[in-house]
Amino acid sequence: TRTPVNVTVTGAAGQIGYALLFRIASGQLLGADVPVKLRLLEIPQGLKAAEGTAMELDDCAFPLLRGIDITDDPNVGFAGANVALLVGARPRTKGMERGDLLEANGGIFKPQGAAINAHAADDIKVLVVGNPANTNALIAQAAAPDVPAERFTAMTRLDHNRALSQLAKKTGSSVADIKRLTIWGNHSATQYPDIFHAEVAGKNAAEIVNDEAWLSDTFIPTVAKRGAAIIEARGASSAASAANAAIDHVHTWVNGTAEGDWTSMGIPSDGSYGVPEGLISSFPVTCKDGKYEIVQGLEINDFSRGRIDASVQELAEERDAVRALGLI
């Protein structure tokens, strides 16, 4: 029998955690034949609610779930972790400046990175969901010098999935017909969903759409501001779709992208496409055998260049801010 894979989830008692844990335990993260052990990491105030979620997980009697541990100590939570989903973060509250937000999150992600460095399994894969996700991932990565930097990733898969869905609607196609869409840059309002290399049923998406005003005025803002639209409609932030994207991100990373397609992941830049090395920025990537590679050789037109550069500029400013705070 296979040894269980240790999956650590932080912020486990939050609403994304609630939408995520049952899917991990049922085999949707890693595969229907892969047993898992869950570690729920919470802050002290979240422990009791995490225990309640663990009771419900027990009551599902998932055959693949081989154990649940709950802790508020990152050194325990990441011990032997093979996959870590960093969901818990300090949300931006009214009147909070970006510097305060970055500092508060530094207090969470720096010790978590250090605990991953000291205690995680050698094959650890990290996905940061908690915002500001790219820069939180950078903070954790910088605190884990013994872990290969490429194991730290940030989630832009929800943006990718949102873009797929909007493009399918516009072109009257199904999401299953769309390939090679890309989210570039930061998981923020500056992100750039790029359809210039995308294909709808084998034809170039930008040529089918053939409407630059729709791209600038409808598509890009709809994808970038979807989170706010959901809060407005639901009265609460997106949770099930964020959890779904986290499942997709890790599943693709571990099990690979389909032939002829790619996905979007926030990953440490190697300098490709003019993105300064080390910034955790979203790129088009293919995955195979548990590793990802940036898709090379794409032609970037002026429309795309300006938008990629603006988002990357924001990432550089966030990096400079956390550097000035001594967080990296």
Ligand code: NDP
């Ligand atoms: P959620 O579960 O709704 O969200 C968690 C994080 O995910 C937030 O930072 C949120 O950012 C981010 N996020 C990323 N993408 C999305 C998306 N598309 N939609 C919504 N959120 C997104 O938060 P809750 O407040 O319900 O739960 C957070 C939990 O984390 C609490 O239980 C808290 O106790 C715990 N926590 C744990 C920590 C730890 O383990 N050390 C540290 C801090 C908190 P945004 O706010 O920008 O939407």
